[in-house]
Amino acid sequence: MTSEEIYSQLKDIIKIYLPEDVSVSEINSNSHLINELNINSSHLIDVVLDVEDAFDITIKDEELEAMDTVSSAIDVIQTKINHK
Amino acid sequence: MSDYSSIIEQLPYEPPFLFVDQLHDVNENGVSGVYTFKADEYFYQGHFKDHPVTPGVILTECMAQIGLVCLGIYLNGIEKNSTREMTVGLTESDMQYLQPVYPGETVTVLSEKVYFRFGKLKCKVSMKNGLDSIVCQGTISGMLIPKRSE
Numbered sequence: 001m002t003s004e005e006i007y008s009q010l011k012d013i014i015k016i017y018l019p020e021d022v023s024v025s026e027i028n029s030n031s032h033l034i035n036e037l038n039i040n041s042s043h044l045i046d047v048v049l050d051v052e053d054a055f056d057i058t059i060k061d062e063e064l065e066a067m068d069t070v071s072s073a074i075d076v077i078q079t080k081i082n083h084k
Numbered sequence: 085m086s087d088y089s090s091i092i093e094q095l096p097y098e099p100p101f102l103f104v105d106q107l108h109d110v111n112e113n114g115v116s117g118v119y120t121f122k123a124d125e126y127f128y129q130g131h132f133k134d135h136p137v138t139p140g141v142i143l144t145e146c147m148a149q150i151g152l153v154c155l156g157i158y159l160n161g162i163e164k165n166s167t168r169e170m171t172v173g174l175t176e177s178d179m180q181y182l183q184p185v186y187p188g189e190t191v192t193v194l195s196e197k198v199y200f201r202f203g204k205l206k207c208k209v210s211m212k213n214g215l216d217s218i219v220c221q222g223t224i225s226g227m228l229i230p231k232r233s234e
Contacts, residue, residue: 041175041227045201045227048201
C-alpha cells in the first residue's frame with residue numbers, strides 16, 4: 001500500500017473525529033492531530049482503534065505517542081503493514 | 085465479596101458525592117452495582133422546588149462511578165496509577181433518560197465493557213429501578229488524566 005493510499009484512508013477516519021470548528025480541508029500530512037486538528041485525547045484513541053480495524057494491524061500502547069501527526073501516523077501504519 | 089469492597093474503598097469520592105453502595109458482580113467484561121438515593125440527598129433541596137427528582141447528571145454520575153470507575157479499578161488501570169499525579173476523567177457520554185428516579189429509590193447499574201485500550205475505558209451502561217425497568221441508558225467513556233497541579 002502506498003503512503004498516498006494510507007493517507008486517503010486515514011483522512012477518512014480522522015474527519016469523523018474532527019471538532020465542529022475544524023474543517024476536513026485543514027487536514028494535511030504535517031497536521032498535528034491534537035494541537036492543530038484539535039482532536040481530543042479520548043477521540044485520538046478512537047482514531048487509533050479505527051486505524052487498527054481499517055488496516056488490520058495492532059498498535060501497542062507505547063506506539064500511540066509516535067502517532068502525533070498525520071505523517072508519523074502514516075509511517076507507523078506503513079511499518080506495521082510491511083511487517084504483517 | 086471482600087475484594088469488591090476493596091474496589092469501593094479505592095474510589096476517589098466521598099459523601100455527598102459517592103453514588104455506589106454495593107457491587108454485585110465485577111469481571112473482565114463488566115460490572116453491576118447498586119445505589120439507593122437517600123431521601124435527604126443535598127440536590128433534592130433544589131431539584132426541583134417542592135418536587136424532588138434525581139437530576140439526570142447525578143444518574144450519569146452514578147453510572148460513571150459504578151460502570152466506569154469501579155470497573156476501571158478492577159481492570160487495574162486506575163489502581164496501578166492511582167498516585168497523587170493521576171485522577172479519573174469522564175471524557176464522553178451519550179445518554180437517554182427514560183423515567184424519573186425519586187428520593188428513596190434503589191437503582192441497579194449494569195455496565196458492559198466496549199473496550200479498554202490506551203487507558204480509555206468505554207462502556208455501554210444502563211440503570212434499572214426497583215421494578216426492573218430501565219430508567220436511563222447509553223455509553224460513557226473515561227480516561228486517566230493528570231491531576232491539576234496545586
